[in-house]
Amino acid sequence: MIIAVLGNYGVGKTHWIRREIAQLPDKNAVVYLSPKTDKFPLDATILKSEFPDISIQQTASIEKLKDAGQNTTVYLEIPPYLEWKSVEEVLQKLQSKKVVLQYKGEESPWIAAADEVIVFDREFNLDPFDPLEIHRGLLTGEVLDYPSLETFWQELTGGAYGEILRVKGIFNVFTGECIYGEYLYPDFNPDFLSLNFPLCLQGRPTNFSGIEIIGKNLDKQTIADTLSEFCLSDEAIAYYQQQIRDNSQQEEEG
Amino acid sequence: MKIAVLSCIHANLPALEAVLRDIEKNHCDAIYSLGDLVGYGPHPNEVVNKIRELQIPSTQGCWDEDIVEGLNACECSYPSLLAEKRGRMAHEWTNQQITPENREFLAKLPLMLHLDNLCFTHGSPHSNHEYILPEMDAFCALERVLAASADVLFCGHTHIPYVRTLNPGQLSVKLKKGNGVTERQFSSSVKRIINVGSVGEPRHGRPNATYVIYDQDTERVWIREVEYDYEKTCRDIIERGLPSIFAWRLSRGLEFAEKAPDASHVCQR
Incomplete structure (x- = not known):
């Protein structure tokens, strides 16, 4: 069927x-x-x-x-x-x-x-969001600083970068997790759901990650610039991954 | 004597002017400032000039110190990478704007001021980067007031005003030295911590300025919330080349970047 x-x-x-x-x-x-x-x-x-x-x-x-x-x-x-x-x-x-x-x-x-x-x-009245724009930011391979993502999410869904109707995003964060967040006007949802993928503890993640933003008067450049402010460097990713591996080892030994 | 105590102006002149008008209306006899005259906001020189012109006694805030000595904060200063980058951007901008005279004025500000049994400081008597949050362990909070040699400790830095009364009590401290243990007893009278909030960078969900009026005779405290033309500050943030997100955050009563992550954290600066 x-x-x-x-x-x-x-x-x-x-x-x-x-x-x-x-x-x-x-x-x-x-x-x-x-x-x-x-x-x-x-x-x-x-x-x-x-x-x-x-x-x-x-x-x-x-x-x-x-x-x-x-x-x-x-x-x-x-x-x-x-x-x-x-x-x-x-x-x-x-x-x-x-x-x-x-x-x-x-x-x-x-x-x-x-x-x-x-x-x-x-x-639901979509008219206030006319003309609708869709902005997609591919983030595959990037690892984000989670506290910064929380701040950005609050700003984005609060209207700092345009009038937002809908946001969906899949993000890799420094804990090695891949998480999902969504927003539908006007309900602020600060919670991210951990997706059922293996933790990435070596190198950069290869799974899809990205953000889709639907709204009006989107300041796409500032959105992209802000996201890039909290993408972690190779050194930072390696540091966090080492910490997580060490912690897991200690837990196994303990 | 009625004393107005204000803190964390953060280079927001319209907010400071509105607070000064409110102080005048309330017939205060003295004004004290707990620092952070500059940082994030668009009017660093105007604010310092106003404080100098009115000869308002002021302690040095963490931002005032950073502008003089350069950034040297411990991890409690920034809760995220984004906040840190924004903080550094604001620091760089302020550093370029501030005049040599005003930088010298900030450099000479004391860390603490005293008036009778009152002590005024920005963060805590130990560091102008330390947050005394309302949830701080009572023993630690009492230690901060005792360290200030005061009955009432006025502080800012957290940007959220509160009044905390520490009841009189008997303290017993055991010290281990080698194999021996010595015990010391302290008794403490009632102490108060009064956080005066923030004039120019509110963190309470509204753009309004907050400060405190304290009556020395009756020991009454009034936490004042004052409306002002925050849109003017927002316009100046954008026109003077600071990040526009600062204007958005100010208009919603959100902090620009700094935030205490944990009440039990002791600043290592």
């Missing part, structure tokens, strides 16, 4: 897919694909950390997807910025089930095509 999940920014498409996958008994029989996100696979990385056995596809032909849909559950997460007419054509060819998530009272452009509609119990 192929399930296309459509909806606006922040309405909870990835969270909905997450809950669906959690209920499936065989995670090996799950395929996830989000078109045009292969260079910035943020949602795919989050799902892979929770469900290591699912298959993440970067791109696939219609035929291949149809084949996959015979034996597995294929989730297609459709980013809202993709042109709907072309998407609709593809979804018709795939004969997919179309699940539309929308805010209460929202006039969703995908609603006419929906096989199932799920209404998020919250009203």
Whole structure:
């Protein structure tokens, strides 16, 4: 079965897919694909950390997807910025089930095509954020100073670098962990979730990390400059990794 | 006698002027400053000039010392890499702006001032970089007041005003020297620590200035919160070439960079 999940920014498409996958008994029989996100696979990385056995596809032909849909559950997460007419054509060819998530009272452009509609119990007006901008910062290979990230997160979501609708980020921090943070206007969420990846205790991490910011009047240069202020040097990374290795060894010996 | 005590002006002239007007309205007999006249804000010379012009007795704050001696803080000064980089940027800017006369004035400020049973200091009697937080262990807090030879210790540095009363008590201290142990008894009368907050760099979630009025006769304390034209300071931060994030943080009553990470931390500077 192929399930296309459509909806606006922040309405909870990835969270909905997450809950669906959690209920499936065989995670090996799950395929996830989000078109045009292969260079910035943020949602795919989050799902892979929770469900290591699912298959993440970067791109696939219609035929291949149809084949996959015979034996597995294929989730297609459709980013809202993709042109709907072309998407609709593809979804018709795939004969997919179309699940539309929308805010209460929202006039969703995908609603006419929906096989199932799920209404998020919250009203939301995107008009104040028009025209929306999307800023993506790739941070793969970088390790961040965590207290600085907390400060930056407070400033970013508080509006210091533009009017923010939605932020998602995956960050490698000096503890060796890979963490995930998200924000949806206007709810400040200071908590980061530790993703289920092995600690990086040697060299620079190779997993995807990056930040996606959706909003208006974004000061992209200052955002980039500020982030670069707390990316750790090779020496600092090696120092912290050595400390963590030493601590682990002491704990094992103790 | 009514005494106004202010601290941590941080080169914010509109905030200082508003506080001085409020002091005048409240008919105070004397004003004391606990330092940090400069740092982060856009008006370092204007603020020092005002303090000099009004002959307000002032102790030396950590920022005043850093501008004279260069940065030499221990880890308690900055809670993060970002804060440290911003602090260094502000230090460099202030260092370039300050006039030789004002630098000399800052260099000569004392670490402590006394008036009767009152002591005025920026951080603690031990260091103008040390935070006496409200959660500090009572024994340590009492030690700080006793070290100041005072009944009331006025301090700043944390940017959040508070009043803490330390009840009278009997202290017993055992000293181990070689194989012997000596025991000493101390008795302490009621002591108070009064943190006067910050005029120019609030940390309480609003941009307003805070300071304290203390009545020596009644021992009453008033923590004053004063509104001022913070937007003027924000405009000057940007126009004078300081990082615009300082303006954003000031307008929300957030500290610029420094913050005490831990009440039990003893400054090693």
